[in-house]
Amino acid sequence: MTISPLMPVYPRCGVRPVRGEHCHLIDEDGTRYLDFAAGIAVNLLGHSHAGLIGAIQRQAETLMHVSNLYGSPQGEALAARLVETTFADTVFFTNSGAEAVECAIKAARAYHQHEGNDQKFELITFKNAFHGRTMATISASNQEKMHKGFNPLLPGFRYVEFDDLEGAKAAIGPNTAGFLVEPVQGEGGIRVASPEFIQGLRALADEHDLMLVFDEVQCGVARTGTLYAYEQLGVEPDIMATAKGIGGGFPLGACLATEKGARGMTVGTHGSTYGGNPLAMAAGMAVMDAVANEEFLAQVRARGERLRGRLEQFIGNYPDLFEGVRGMGLMLGLKMKGEPRPFMVHLRDNHQLLTVAAGDQTLRILPPLVIEDAEMNEFIEKLSAGAASFQPED
Numbered sequence: 001m002t003i004s005p006l007m008p009v010y011p012r013c014g015v016r017p018v019r020g021e022h023c024h025l026i027d028e029d030g031t032r033y034l035d036f037a038a039g040i041a042v043n044l045l046g047h048s049h050a051g052l053i054g055a056i057q058r059q060a061e062t063l064m065h066v067s068n069l070y071g072s073p074q075g076e077a078l079a080a081r082l083v084e085t086t087f088a089d090t091v092f093f094t095n096s097g098a099e100a101v102e103c104a105i106k107a108a109r110a111y112h113q114h115e116g117n118d119q120k121f122e123l124i125t126f127k128n129a130f131h132g133r134t135m136a137t138i139s140a141s142n143q144e145k146m147h148k149g150f151n152p153l154l155p156g157f158r159y160v161e162f163d164d165l166e167g168a169k170a171a172i173g174p175n176t177a178g179f180l181v182e183p184v185q186g187e188g189g190i191r192v193a194s195p196e197f198i199q200g201l202r203a204l205a206d207e208h209d210l211m212l213v214f215d216e217v218q219c220g221v222a223r224t225g226t227l228y229a230y231e232q233l234g235v236e237p238d239i240m241a242t243a244k245g246i247g248g249g250f251p252l253g254a255c256l257a258t259e260k261g262a263r264g265m266t267v268g269t270h271g272s273t274y275g276g277n278p279l280a281m282a283a284g285m286a287v288m289d290a291v292a293n294e295e296f297l298a299q300v301r302a303r304g305e306r307l308r309g310r311l312e313q314f315i316g317n318y319p320d321l322f323e324g325v326r327g328m329g330l331m332l333g334l335k336m337k338g339e340p341r342p343f344m345v346h347l348r349d350n351h352q353l354l355t356v357a358a359g360d361q362t363l364r365i366l367p368p369l370v371i372e373d374a375e376m377n378e379f380i381e382k383l384s385a386g387a388a389s390f391q392p393e394d
């Protein structure tokens with residue numbers, strides 16, 4: 001037997017974390033890493049956050065799981081909190097981002113089919129998008145590296161260029177059910193949609209009675225300095241997927257919708273055994289308690305501006321390596337002149353700094369949202385040392 005017990009679908013590196021402390025990870029042999037990857041935008045309260053731990057501990061001791069066949073005071077409370085603080089009227093809880101997007105896709109189709117328009121099933125999606133790894137969510141992305149070996153894909157998706165309103169408009173046809181878009185592409189390279197593009201999609205959706213679906217799995221939950229990124233783009237969706245940060249490290253996602261967006265999601269149409277169980281709800285509520293307030297969000301914006309300013313200053317010293325800084329809040333990307341992976345590996349292995357490579361030659365910088373000045377200083381020191389010692393052929 002040569003296959004590893006862990007199915008070998010990830011290119012796992014030699015860092016083997018066993019403990020977390022605020023913005024640092026400590027691995028098996030005691031090496032400390034500065035974590036500016038945060039589990040890919042998940043650990044927004046850092047590691048070992050007392051409030052989150054306490055909430056999960058208390059709930060685990062009280063009631064961990066019950067079926068969705070029973071009433072859920074815990075689910076009702078978190079759903080009400082999300083309804084209060086977002087565009088949404090109703091919420092379906094999931095255990096991951098892909099499941100949240102799946103629910104969003106089903107809701108968009110179900111809206112039209114509920115209205116008797118069975119031919120309206122196609123979602124217009126955008127190139128280099130990432131929506132997850134299930135069959136429907138890989139089908140929603142044009143990225144061939146995710147399709148290879150898994151054909152046939154699910155029908156019902158049509159890809160157009162990101163941020164290209166004319167392309168999106170031209171793609172509308174008799175089968176169109178709506179648009180599915182990340183307001184800020186994460187995996188695709190921290191590409192921020194222009195307000196004109198997103199507002200244009202909203203106008204097209206209104207004009208043709210289409211569903212505007214946002215995938216805020218990565219950019220949502222305070223990451224960009226508002227609870228959700230759409231708030232800064234001047235429009236509201238009909239349906240939205242959220243996950244990653246919303247459990248602060250506990251597996252949790254949600255599909256949010258307006259009453260109209262959820263019109264087809266009636267009793268018996270959808271479900272999940274674990275989705276929204278009391279333990280997950282406790283984690284989600286602890287995260288919302290920490291982040292869903294103006295004081296915390298203002299701090300994220302201030303930290304984001306400071307970090308961005310320092311990155312802009314820093315890249316000026318290395319014009320051969322970097323092209324620019326982009327992003328919103330603490331969802332930042334360093335656009336590089338070449339592939340970001342070798343530099344990410346160099347920072348990790350030689351400077352104990354964790355970042356994430358992304359598409360479009362971009363290095364993702366996704367720190368916990370609770371970084372202090374000391375950690376920002378440590379980050380810039382490590383990054384500067386890394387850039388100074390980097391040999392592109394490393």
Ligand SMILES: *Cc1c(COP(=O)(O)O)cnc(C)c1O
Pocket residue numbers: 095096097098099101130131132133182186187215216217218219243244
């Ligand atoms: C990570 C991600 C997903 C998938 O989330 P999983 O929890 O891995 O299933 C979907 N959409 C976006 C934008 C993501 O970044």
